[in-house]
Amino acid sequence: MNKIIVITGATGTGKTTVSDYLKTYYRIPKVITHTTRPARKDEVSGKDYYFETDKSFFDNHYLENVVYAGYHYGSSYEGLEREWQRNALASIVLDTKGAITYVEKLGTQVVVLYMTVSEQGSLAKRLHKRGDDTKMVEQRLASEEYQRDLQLPVELRGKAHVILNDQWQEAQKQIDRIIGKLQATVAKQ
């Protein structure tokens, strides 16, 4: 059975870092999603996101789509199927609302990794260090979606692996254990 690893959590907790790690070390590809948010300086359309206009965003057929900090984000069935045709395992980076929808729609095909840190204050520092625009960081941290995603939603309790990412090496070990088991189950089927 094909599976999708849904990586979720608040901004700055390391979702993209995990997705990049899965791609580099496990050859697990990322499903690229669509957004109307402007690209950051080192982001590339078709690699990080499909960057859309307010009009072109709605030309796609979404499995789910959300508004996060004032911008549209959406993931398509086609994007997921494209990766699943070549790989039994793929990853996708979603907010917690999207993660809940994936669990509802795809059930046991979904493996959720919920990223968290023990000090909320470290997140703003990470975003600045990442080189994010100051205004965008302020808008993001003031959003209700950011506040919401700081806690594991009730709908995901008991269904998500909670990954503490205070230290990357520790988070990596936790992820290695989860992916090792997952690869063994996927290989058997």
Ligand SMILES: Nc1nc2c(ncn2[C@@H]2O[C@H](COP(=O)(O)OP(=O)(O)O)[C@@H](O)[C@H]2O)c(=O)[nH]1
């Ligand atoms: N539900 C949903 N969330 C998405 C999608 N694409 C990205 N996101 C989430 O939207 C939020 C904002 O993403 P982004 O602007 O890249 O900010 P970042 O989390 O700071 O890197 C994050 O929680 C992403 O996981 C999508 O297609 N659907």
Ligand SMILES: Nc1ncnc2c1ncn2[C@@H]1O[C@H](COP(=O)(O)OP(=O)(O)O)[C@@H](O)[C@H]1O
């Ligand atoms: N454990 C960690 N300690 C310090 N910085 C980290 C850690 N994990 C990730 N980062 C850095 O924090 C920033 C935010 O991580 P990122 O993966 O982009 O988060 P997200 O996709 O959840 O917004 C990046 O610059 C990343 O390199």
